[in-house]
Amino acid sequence: DAGVIQSPRHEVTEMGQEVTLRCKPISGHNSLFWYRQTMMRGLELLIYFNNNVPIDDSGMPEDRFSAKMPNASFSTLKIQPSEPRDSAVYFCASSTGTGIQETQYFGPGTRLLVL
Amino acid sequence: SQQGEEDPQALSIQEGENATMNCSYKTSINNLQWYRQNSGRGLVHLILIRSNEREKHSGRLRVTLDTSKKSSSLLITASRAADTASYFCATDNQAGTALIFGKGTTLSVSS
Numbered sequence: 001d002a003g004v005i006q007s008p009r010h011e012v013t014e015m016g017q018e019v020t021l022r023c024k025p026i027s028g029h030n031s032l033f034w035y036r037q038t039m040m041r042g043l044e045l046l047i048y049f050n051n052n053v054p055i056d057d058s059g060m061p062e063d064r065f066s067a068k069m070p071n072a073s074f075s076t077l078k079i080q081p082s083e084p085r086d087s088a089v090y091f092c093a094s095s096t097g098t099g100i101q102e103t104q105y106f107g108p109g110t111r112l113l114v115l
Numbered sequence: 116s117q118q119g120e121e122d123p124q125a126l127s128i129q130e131g132e133n134a135t136m137n138c139s140y141k142t143s144i145n146n147l148q149w150y151r152q153n154s155g156r157g158l159v160h161l162i163l164i165r166s167n168e169r170e171k172h173s174g175r176l177r178v179t180l181d182t183s184k185k186s187s188s189l190l191i192t193a194s195r196a197a198d199t200a201s202y203f204c205a206t207d208n209q210a211g212t213a214l215i216f217g218k219g220t221t222l223s224v225s226s
Contacts, residue, residue, distance in 0.1 A: 004157075043158075045213050093158075
């Protein structure tokens with residue numbers, strides 16, 4: 001099993017540009033999570049999908065952030081327009097069930113730098 | 116929001132020593148999980164303990180849970196340099212819809 005796959009691994013962009021982060025969950029997992037990690041705020045849950053449906057998006061910072069899960073094997077997190085304060089490591093995780101009572105498997109992360 | 120708080124923030128020990136990290140949380144939980152993060156990597160699940168369990172073991176790891184004190188501890192016995200990492204506790208939120216992670220304990224094991 002390849003585990004959770006994220007791309008790109010690193011992204012450097014300029015303020016105002018659109019950024020799209022991608023995630024492929026582990027096959028058979030029906031829950032997918034997007035997290036953001038910074039030194040100041042730690043690891044924050046942005047949004048959580050179950051069976052491709054967004055369940056909790058209360059962590060999405062503002063309208064500049066959007067996430068989709070068009071099918072069970074792919075999800076995107078988009079930031080438009082990007083700002084320097086969006087610089088962080090973005091993790092995708094997947095799990096079976098709801099992911100709350102079960103193990104979450106994390107991808108390697110996308111390190112985003114917005115200049 | 117409900118959140119686990121790890122203590123200490125940083126811990127430095129010698130190889131072979133035991134490392135103990137603590138986690139406190141605010142409201143009742145269904146389960147508590149511990150994760151490890153090596154520098155520059157994603158988090159790796161270590162152990163899950165349910166609210167009706169008091170202690171759980173996995174290899175050199177021992178986790179305890181005291182729901183009356185709303186606290187948990189992670190003990191790593193006979194530590195190795197490879198245990199150097201950040202360790203996070205995570206609890207489910209009140210709605211049961213998400214895991215809330217603490218800020219973590221950074222463990223450094225020197226040989």
